Amino acid sequence: MPRTLAVQMPEAGVRLITLQRPDALNALNTELLGELAAELDAAEQDGGTRAVVLTGSRKAFAAGADIKEMAERDLVGILNDPRAGYWQRIAAFSKPLIAAVNGFALGGGCELAMHADILVAGEDARFGQPEINLGIMPGAGGTQRLLRAVGKPLAMQMVLTGEAIDARHAQRAGLVSEVTQPEFTVERALQIARSIATKAPLAVRLAKEALLKAQDTDLASGLRFERHAFTLLAGTADRSEGIRAFQEKRQPAYEGR
């Protein structure tokens, strides 16, 4: 049983993972990151999981790394840090991951939220990379994913000053897809997950892969990948079902084949 997360299946196909270190504003210590990576592995293996929602508390999604833990590590400790491997496993998760962010998403918490494919934020959410204030810098994608999401000037400002931005600003900048009333952040994320869970799993998976590809390849390679993925789906039973259901004006029943 994970100690720093709660896992629920609130509805068919949707898994809800809640970060739970209330005393530490969900600071991402090694234990929590390890449990999250393991939990996503389990969701990956589970045929019944079609989408995952990741959230924290009303007050904090995750307020950064665990500073106490970080202080104890020297250079060699950082080199042998298992956390880098956990981050890779989180990034490699192949099913849709939706972050429902309320309150603080700072440092590692902001980086974790940016690992999600879709980001819904409560009106009072705050995103920032304050590492610079501690004489360090983001180390889990903060300098890379933030720049891709919000563009260079704002990413530079956030990373170099350590100052956070609010949910509306984050939405305008393209970091966040939707801003909701804080009471509905998780509900809205579950709604999106529910909608995704009714789609053909293989199409969802390849579409996610193609979109992520778009972030780090040139257009020609990206278009080539998209074409291959599109062609691949032509051989699936779900594609025939999708088209037939559309013609017969009924809900499709997808099986992931």
Add this chain to the structure above:
Amino acid sequence: MNFEHILFSIEDGVALLSLNRPEQLNSFNAAMHGEVREALKQVRQNPDARVLLLTGEGRGFCAGQDLSDRNVAPGAEMPDLGQSIEQFYNPLIRALRDLPLPVICAVNGVAAGAGANIPLACDLVLAARSASFIQAFCKIGLIPDSGGTWTLPRLVGMARAKALALLGNRLSAEQAEQWGLIYQVVDDANLRDEALTLARHLATQPTYGLALIKRSLNASLNNSFDEQLELERDLQRLAGRSEDYREGVSAFMEKRTPCFKGR
């Protein structure tokens, strides 16, 4: 915590916060800001507080910033007023607007500078007949702060807002009521009683629902029509889950007076 510059109590659901530097017309210095901030924090955290009544002791309500705190000696470095606003006034205004309960302001006398705009961040403003509002900023080369430049045009229209802010003339409480700047004028002798009566009434009402009303009306000033309709849908969904809504409906069906808990 013992307060030196304010009077503060929470009784029967009513949180009473009275600015208490009467000799200085309750003008703000750093210490009073700190105490007001602490009191508002207590109001927010205390589930027994279901309404806040903000008022002032003595002749004045609040004369804004205590300028002796900001005296610029010749040749001295100019102070950064932005810093003072960032640190003191903006958090105060936000705290009043964001409090999840109704905030009544009883303006007992002159309200000048920031003191004229702090009431406008509250939900229901009563003013003594002898009270007045003065956007005094323009007389010392400053602009209306504490939300004044935002609230004034919305409450009284751009033409009157500009006249108030550019001329800095005294606006009587009666005129302020006529212009829609405040809710109600009350005879001086009755101000505190009327404000307390209103507060005691609100303390028995469905506080959570009132907080959502406040939130939706505040948001409407920035939202488009469609955004506001969506917000109404969301907040009504929340309100419909409250204990008080259930109680309100069953009291109505049973033709009895509801007993609201504020949840």
